[in-house]
Amino acid sequence: MADNGQVANRPASALPITEQQRIELEARARSRAIAQRDVQRAKVILLAAEGVPNHEIATRTGCSQPTVRLWRSRFGSGGMAGLEELEGRGHPFTYNEEDFARVITTTLKGPPAGSTHWSTRTLADHLGMSRSTVQRIWREHRLQPHRESTFKYSNDPQLEAKVTDIVGLYLNPPDKALVLCLDEKTMIQALDRTQPLLPMKPGQMARHTHDYVRNGTTDLFAALDVATGAITHRFYEQHRAIEFLDFLKLVVKTYPRKELHLILDNSSTHETDEVRIWLGKRPRIHLHFTPTSGSWMNQVETWFSLLSSRAIRRGAFKSVHALRDAIQCFLDAWNDECHPFKWVKTADDIMAKAKRKDFNGSVH
Numbered sequence: 001m002a003d004n005g006q007v008a009n010r011p012a013s014a015l016p017i018t019e020q021q022r023i024e025l026e027a028r029a030r031s032r033a034i035a036q037r038d039v040q041r042a043k044v045i046l047l048a049a050e051g052v053p054n055h056e057i058a059t060r061t062g063c064s065q066p067t068v069r070l071w072r073s074r075f076g077s078g079g080m081a082g083l084e085e086l087e088g089r090g091h092p093f094t095y096n097e098e099d100f101a102r103v104i105t106t107t108l109k110g111p112p113a114g115s116t117h118w119s120t121r122t123l124a125d126h127l128g129m130s131r132s133t134v135q136r137i138w139r140e141h142r143l144q145p146h147r148e149s150t151f152k153y154s155n156d157p158q159l160e161a162k163v164t165d166i167v168g169l170y171l172n173p174p175d176k177a178l179v180l181c182l183d184e185k186t187m188i189q190a191l192d193r194t195q196p197l198l199p200m201k202p203g204q205m206a207r208h209t210h211d212y213v214r215n216g217t218t219d220l221f222a223a224l225d226v227a228t229g230a231i232t233h234r235f236y237e238q239h240r241a242i243e244f245l246d247f248l249k250l251v252v253k254t255y256p257r258k259e260l261h262l263i264l265d266n267s268s269t270h271e272t273d274e275v276r277i278w279l280g281k282r283p284r285i286h287l288h289f290t291p292t293s294g295s296w297m298n299q300v301e302t303w304f305s306l307l308s309s310r311a312i313r314r315g316a317f318k319s320v321h322a323l324r325d326a327i328q329c330f331l332d333a334w335n336d337e338c339h340p341f342k343w344v345k346t347a348d349d350i351m352a353k354a355k356r357k358d359f360n361g362s363v364h
Helices: 019-030 036-049 054-061 065-083 097-109 120-127 131-140 159-171 241-254 273-280 300-312 320-336 347-354
Strands: 177-193 212-225 231-236 259-264 285-289
Touching: 019 036, 019 065, 036 054, 036 065, 054 065, 097 120, 097 131, 120 131, 159 259, 159 285, 159 347, 177 241, 177 300, 177 320, 212 241, 212 300, 212 320, 231 241, 231 320, 241 259, 241 273, 300 320
Parallel strands: 177 259, 259 285
Antiparallel strands: 177 212, 212 231
């Protein structure tokens, strides 16, 4: 051995290394600032020191068995120096840890005025690096300046009480009672493409024009039975308290003589004087409102999403009547083989994410 020190405990077939060599090899194997070939060689020697067979080392490090034998031999005869590239071989590594830190820091600070985020090209030009280097550093540190997601924290003062109430209805529904999720999908547009759709064929996806003609709108009121997934619905021309009350009467008629717990959002049409008076005469009906900015807790929203993706978004409708026919067809097929949606989140799980986070610094 070229390095001094005590030989570490190892299996009989293991490559002998000292504790000092092991520390240095582990540091190399973790480094992001040295050449990949040096990282690979360090991993080869560490695995060899554990007594791992050559063929398995080759598989785990992504190199060939002759390469594994080469670096075992080089290390055995020259120690750490045997792992170095011979004079004049290979391309010298250009960037160090400071360069990595500079890329990360600059990325997180954001670009100068005029842009909202960096691209690999603009950051590479700004720092005097190659685009591939910037891209590699971003990938290794999971930085994606081109992507952005949205969030919304509820400011409802009764947030926790409402979440607990609704989750309780989903996970532990009352005995001898029905839980229904009500909502309205308003202003569904009957859109027709300006040219006929081109159907899918082998090697080519379905295509349609980007422009369209508006042929009117419709409103769909729907109630989802949480226990079965069955949908009760009605189409309307408008979305007012009078339509909501009419739909409530349909729901009550559909589910007679049973206690009903209705989950719905905070729309003003749900709490008018006419609705309150009507509900006051029917004590078997109980309303449960989702928190502000929490309409996603209403399970019928999940069903509306399926309706949009499977029956509306890619359709072409020459009239409101054609749009309603398409929705009705989807509804009929759904109710024939309906199934409930499984709610898995507890109230504590939701509250852990729903509470407003504390941010350091200003948010623009």
